Amino acid sequence: MQESQNEASLDSRDETQNTGFSQAKSIMESSEKHKEDLRLLGMKIKQHEESIKLLKIQKNKLHDSILDMQVNLGKYHSSNVPKIENKDQTHLQSEEETTEQILLHERSAAGILYELRTHHESQASHLTLLKDILGAVATLGKVDDENLSRLLSEYVGVQTMLALVCKTYECIKDLETYNYDSCIDKTSGLHGLGASIGRYYSTRFHFLCPPSPCRPYSGDFIADDPQRRLDLLKPRLPNGECPPGFLGFAVNMIHVDSSNLFNVTATGNGLRETLFFNLFSRLQVYRTRGEMVLALPFISEGAVSLDGGIIRCPGVFSLGSREEVDVIFLKTSATLEMSQKHTEAEKKIKEMRCEKEKLEEDMKRALALLKDAKSNFEIKKQDFVKFLALSSSYATQVSSFLTHITFLAASASGCKR
Numbered sequence: 465m466q467e468s469q470n471e472a473s474l475d476s477r478d479e480t481q482n483t484g485f486s487q488a489k490s491i492m493e494s495s496e497k498h499k500e501d502l503r504l505l506g507m508k509i510k511q512h513e514e515s516i517k518l519l520k521i522q523k524n525k526l527h528d529s530i531l532d533m534q535v536n537l538g539k540y541h542s543s544n545v546p547k548i549e550n551k552d553q554t555h556l557q558s559e560e561e562t563t564e565q566i567l568l569h570e571r572s573a574a575g576i577l578y579e580l581r582t583h584h585e586s587q588a589s590h591l592t593l594l595k596d597i598l599g600a601v602a603t604l605g606k607v608d609d610e611n612l613s614r615l616l617s618e619y620v621g622v623q624t625m626l627a628l629v630c631k632t633y634e635c636i637k638d639l640e641t642y643n644y645d646s647c648i649d650k651t652s653g654l655h656g657l658g659a660s661i662g663r664y665y666s667t668r669f670h671f672l673c674p675p676s677p678c679r680p681y682s683g684d685f686i687a688d689d690p691q692r693r694l695d696l697l698k699p700r701l702p703n704g705e706c707p708p709g710f711l712g713f714a715v716n717m718i719h720v721d722s723s724n725l726f727n728v729t730a731t732g733n734g735l736r737e738t739l740f741f742n743l744f745s746r747l748q749v750y751r752t753r754g755e756m757v758l759a760l761p762f763i764s765e766g767a768v769s770l771d772g773g774i775i776r777c778p779g780v781f782s783l784g785s786r787e788e789v790d791v792i793f794l795k796t797s798a799t800l801e802m803s804q805k806h807t808e809a810e811k812k813i814k815e816m817r818c819e820k821e822k823l824e825e826d827m828k829r830a831l832a833l834l835k836d837a838k839s840n841f842e843i844k845k846q847d848f849v850k851f852l853a854l855s856s857s858y859a860t861q862v863s864s865f866l867t868h869i870t871f872l873a874a875s876a877s878g879c880k881r
Contacts, residue, residue, distance in 0.1 A: 498847070505841040512834035519827045524704050526820045532686055533813050535693065535712040558795055562602055565791045566626065573639075573669035574600040574626040576658045596635035598724070601627050601672065601743070604735060605718040606796040612749070615768050616714055617792040619776075620743050625791045627670035629739060631728060636671050674729050674738035681737035686716075692725050692736055696746055699762035707762055709755025714747040714768065715740050719796045 563582060569575040577597065598604060602625045607613040617625055630636050641649045648655065654669070684695040693716040698706050718740050725734040746765040750756040753773035756763075760778075767775045774782035 498844070501844055502841065505837060505844060508837045509834065509841060512830055512837055516827060516830045516834065519823055519830060520704050523820060523823045523827070526816050526823065527706065528698060530813055530816050530820070531698070531706070531710075531712055532689070532693070532716075533809055533816075535716050559603065562791065562794055566600055566602065568790070569622075569626055572626045573628050573654055573671070576654060577628060580657060596631040598629045598631060598728070598735075600791075601625050601629060601739070602791045602793060604629060604724060605720060605740060606794040607718060607792075608796050610792075611770055612717060613793045613795075614789055615770070615772070615774075615786070616717070616744070617789045618787050619714075619747070619768055619774060622789060622791055623670055624672075624743065625789070627672050629672045629674065629735075631674065633673060636673060639671065672739060672742075674733065674735060680733070681741040690722075691716075691720065692734060694737060694741065699748065699759065701762075707750075707755070707759035709751040709769075710759065711749045711751060711770075714744040714749055717749065718744075718793070 563578055566572075566574050566578045567582065570579075577594065578600070580594070601620070602617070607616065630639075639654045641652045643649050650656070650659065681694055686693045686695045694713070696713050696716070699710060701707060715736065718736070720735050720740070725736070726732060728734050729738060748756075748759075748763055748765075748767040750759065750767060750769040750773075752771050753769045756767050756769040756773050756775065759767070760775075763775060763778060766777050767773075772786045776782060
């Protein structure tokens with residue numbers, strides 16, 4: 465009987481072991497299938513994420529191109545942004561009108577220069593002192609939009625708008641000379657010129673020199689842009705898009721005459737990357753005050769909004785009503801050729817907007833596919849976790865049973881002896 469029990473225990477153990485091996489093999493095969501399914505779903509998730517990333521890059525590039533072209537066209541207004549009207553002047557100034565406004569500032573350096581050029585042309589033409597003076601800041605930049613022109617003019621201030629721009633340091637040295645005791649020589653330089661036409665002044669006057677080493681722009685320019693606008697890094701939200709209402713940088717919204725785009729300085733630089741970059745730096749332009757305030761974390765060097773808001777630098781706000789300025793930037797000339805270019809550009813913008821909308825639709829579909837893939841991955845992962853738990857429980861039971869059978873077989877063997 466004991467031998468029969470021993471043999472039965474051994475047969476039961478062998479049968480259990482065979483069954484265990486079979487079950488173990490099945491468990492391993494099922495485990496590998498679960499792993500393969502999870503791997504394939506993981507690859508799908510990665511593909512969808514890479515697709516979304518690529519679509520975002522393409523969308524942001526299109527958005528940037530649209531912004532740059534709108535800046536090029538001078539199209540800044542949105543239908544929901546109220547324009548700030550000026551009761552006395554509701555149009556951009558021509559060169560003649562700007563000159564008239566400058567002449568009203570009789571005691572300014574610009575007033576004297578333009579008085580000489582306007583009413584004493586024959587005398588002014590022989591003065592080497594004036595040959596390196598490009599003109600007042602107000603006459604060297606042009607803006608299509610009156611509202612923006614007045615806003616930027618207020619931002620830099622009337623003294624800066626009237627400041628004369630010189631091509632060389634030597635010119636500035638000649639404009640004011642000093643006698644032996646370091647007092648201003650009122651008979652020479654600009655003081656002497658003013659006295660010669662009956663203009664005397666004792667206040668300070670301002671001059672700017674583009675070759676100044678103070679913060680010159682040294683980056684890239686927007687490719688294929690005839691205006692050589694600066695390729696400045698736009699503010700970005702965490703999702704890669706520009707803050708709502710961001711229209712561009714003020715320095716790129718100034719139109720510069722072709723004669724001043726190159727070779728204003730000895731190093732070949734133009735007025736945009738020297739004079740206007742020093743005046744505006746990375747000043748951002750927004751549609752509304754509300755959008756500008758929301759974008760505060762992304763404003764590093766000041767901002768303005770088309771409805772009159774001004775942030776001169778982080779933490780410094782200009783509140784209240786806008787100041788009226790009489791000297792503003794010139795109006796760009798609308799030629800037939802420019803009109804045709806604008807029409808072509810507007811058509812291109814419309815095409816790019818359609819392309820951007822298609823990309824947004826593609827992104828929605830890609831996001832939906834990613835969501836489904838992640839959901840399927842999570843379900844499969846939970847199934848795998850449950851499978852591993854059941855497999856572990858089964859393995860424990862088999863191991864316990866095998867241990868029990870082995871013990872019985874050992875006991876029977878001992879009794880036989």
